[in-house]
Amino acid sequence: MGKSMSLHEKIFIVYRMMGMLLLYILWTKTGSDVAGLFLLLSLLILMLFRWRFPKLKWTLIIDQLVVISISFLWGNSQYILALGVFEAAYLGCPLFALPSVFYTVLYNPEGFLFLLLTQSAFAGIALWGWSKQQESAFRNMDEERRRYYETESLKQELLAANVQMVRMVELSERSRIAREIHDDAGHEIVAAYMSLQTVQALFETDAVEAEEMFCEAIERLGSGICKIREAVHNLTPLTEIGVAALHRLSDRFSHCPINFTVYGDTSKVSAYLWVILEACLKEALTNVMRHADAKIVRATLDITPCIVRLCVENDGVRKNSYFTAGLGLRNLQQRAAAVGGNISTSIAESFRLVCVLPIL
Amino acid sequence: MTIFLFAFIRSLRRKSTLVAMFVLPLAIVFIRTLWTLENGRGFLFYGMIIMFAAFSLVRSIMIDRMTGTVVRIFAAPVATFQYLFQNLLAFWLIIGVQTIVFVVIGSALYGWGIEMAVRLILSYNIFAVASLAFSLAWNSMFRSKVMSDAIFSIIISLMALLGGIFIPISMLPDFLRKIGMLFPTYWLSNSLLFIQDKEWNGQYWLSILIMFLFSAAFLLYGSKRRLE
Numbered sequence: 071m072g073k074s075m076s077l078h079e080k081i082f083i084v085y086r087m088m089g090m091l092l093l094y095i096l097w098t099k100t101g102s103d104v105a106g107l108f109l110l111l112s113l114l115i116l117m118l119f120r121w122r123f124p125k126l127k128w129t130l131i132i133d134q135l136v137v138i139s140i141s142f143l144w145g146n147s148q149y150i151l152a153l154g155v156f157e158a159a160y161l162g163c164p165l166f167a168l169p170s171v172f173y174t175v176l177y178n179p180e181g182f183l184f185l186l187l188t189q190s191a192f193a194g195i196a197l198w199g200w201s202k203q204q205e206s207a208f209r210n211m212d213e214e215r216r217r218y219y220e221t222e223s224l225k226q227e228l229l230a231a232n233v234q235m236v237r238m239v240e241l242s243e244r245s246r247i248a249r250e251i252h253d254d255a256g257h258e259i260v261a262a263y264m265s266l267q268t269v270q271a272l273f274e275t276d277a278v279e280a281e282e283m284f285c286e287a288i289e290r291l292g293s294g295i296c297k298i299r300e301a302v303h304n305l306t307p308l309t310e311i312g313v314a315a316l317h318r319l320s321d322r323f324s325h326c327p328i329n330f331t332v333y334g335d336t337s338k339v340s341a342y343l344w345v346i347l348e349a350c351l352k353e354a355l356t357n358v359m360r361h362a363d364a365k366i367v368r369a370t371l372d373i374t375p376c377i378v379r380l381c382v383e384n385d386g387v388r389k390n391s392y393f394t395a396g397l398g399l400r401n402l403q404q405r406a407a408a409v410g411g412n413i414s415t416s417i418a419e420s421f422r423l424v425c426v427l428p429i430l
Numbered sequence: 431m432t433i434f435l436f437a438f439i440r441s442l443r444r445k446s447t448l449v450a451m452f453v454l455p456l457a458i459v460f461i462r463t464l465w466t467l468e469n470g471r472g473f474l475f476y477g478m479i480i481m482f483a484a485f486s487l488v489r490s491i492m493i494d495r496m497t498g499t500v501v502r503i504f505a506a507p508v509a510t511f512q513y514l515f516q517n518l519l520a521f522w523l524i525i526g527v528q529t530i531v532f533v534v535i536g537s538a539l540y541g542w543g544i545e546m547a548v549r550l551i552l553s554y555n556i557f558a559v560a561s562l563a564f565s566l567a568w569n570s571m572f573r574s575k576v577m578s579d580a581i582f583s584i585i586i587s588l589m590a591l592l593g594g595i596f597i598p599i600s601m602l603p604d605f606l607r608k609i610g611m612l613f614p615t616y617w618l619s620n621s622l623l624f625i626q627d628k629e630w631n632g633q634y635w636l637s638i639l640i641m642f643l644f645s646a647a648f649l650l651y652g653s654k655r656r657l658e
Binding site for chain 1: 605608609611612636640643644646647650651653654
């Protein structure tokens with residue numbers, strides 16, 4: 071099946087059909103036997119021809135030439151020139167209407183025909199304008215859709231890049247820690263270890279020197295320990311991350327009592343998962359504040375070797391209410407999907423939001 | 431010309447076609463009263479037989495479209511033009527051969543003479559093309575066979591009435607005559623009238639030209655590629 075016709079195309083066809091019908095009625099009312107029928111048939115054939123081969127617009131000139139030549143046999147046929155002018159205007163090629171214009175100027179400069187042609191030209195131009203407008207509207211819609219899809223895919227890429235970046239940061243941080251321990255504290259401890267080995271050998275032969283070296287070794291060890299302590303101190307982050315951030319969120323929630331419990335080993339969860347879990351809890355608590363008349367909120371964090379699951383429940387479900395995911399929740403769902411997890415909600419007896427993320 | 435060959439064989443296999451093509455014309459060609467030149471109803475009846483034959487032949491194109499055969503055909507490197515042209519050529523050939531056989535028998539029985547026979551064959555053949563094109567255009571408008579048949583039977587009786595099959599066209603009022611002129615049957619009657627009167631003037635050729643124009647219009651409308 072072909073594409074469906076738009077309204078202006080339908081109006082175009084109806085307009086032409088009306089023209090043909092009027093010509094037919096004119097033909098039945100005024101004498102002219104065969105010339106009129108010949109004209110009707112030729113116009114019909116040319117019309118169908120342009121319908122089958124839309125690119126051959128120049129055949130409009132043949133239309134008008136046929137009408138003009140028949141008009142010498144049957145004068146009334148000149149009025150159908152209006153149809154040619156209309157079609158030329160609609161197809162956006164006004165030059166093809168020139169034969170009609172010449173004919174009118176030469177044979178019928180002031181009369182009904184002139185009026186009719188002007189009216190048809192205006193009708194055609196109006197339809198042409200409409201079709202152009204629709205075309206540009208469709209183009210804009212396509213453009214908009216393309217932009218939307220681009221934004222969506224960019225978002226997905228950013229989310230994926232986020233996960234990767236967190237891993238990169240972790241790795242570079244780990245190598246920095248390794249380097250710091252190796253370069254500073256490591257050297258001191260190795261030196262102390264070697265001194266102590268020498269001390270062990272010297273004990274029997276030279277006690278004085280052994281004691282000297284022993285003190286030196288202790289000094290080195292002290293300095294090593296100091297450097298380790300320094301490194302650890304430098305490595306400790308100032309902002310709270312991980313489960314501490316979740317605890318802080320629940321502690322600061324003052325809208326209603328909240329019961330936050332954690333099961334499992336929190337050290338197994340990577341930083342980029344904590345970011346999502348934190349956002350998730352924040353979103354859930356915001357929703358409780360905005361939409362629910364909750365008496366108590368229960369939040370549970372379960373960590374197994376393979377997944378981490380955050381469940382936030384509240385008892386403030388309104389009667390006859392239905393739930394659709396808002397923008398914040400949809401964003402969260404996309405972020406969870408980007409790390410291979412899932413966020414789902416249910417409003418059976420209590421409102422419940424469950425976020426499950428895999429631990430890779 | 432594979433499509434042509436298959437269309438030809440396929441058409442000859444159908445019983446309805448065989449009856450319309452060979453039994454009916456032979457049945458009426460021997461009824462002597464139909465073929466007097468003064469009241470030659472037989473010439474027009476034969477025109478109607480051609481019309482029905484064309485409709486039942488073109489039916490196979492519609493069946494192709496309904497059953498999806500046409501989709502499989504167009505999967506091969508076959509253009510719409512080739513498909514339609516070869517099919518219609520096969521149908522036309524069948525009707526053409528039958529017309530020649532019919533006119534030869536008629537000439538032998540009633541002494542029509544060479545010139546009249548040639549003109550009859552030309553008239554009937556161009557009418558056959560117009561009928562085939564009309565049936566093609568008609569069938570392209572419908573999606574169901576039943577619907578198409580039902581409305582076609584109404585249209586064809588209208589065409590027969592206004593085309594001078596039952597009432598001579600000279601007896602029709604002017605208003606009805608001008609409606610009748612919109613159907614090819616009117617022009618067949620017109621041309622046959624001038625053949626029967628043995629008046630070889632421009633009116634005969636005009637009828638042929640108009641039937642030709644009708645064929646062109648119907649072909650243009652019916653040949654739009656439609657896959658369903």
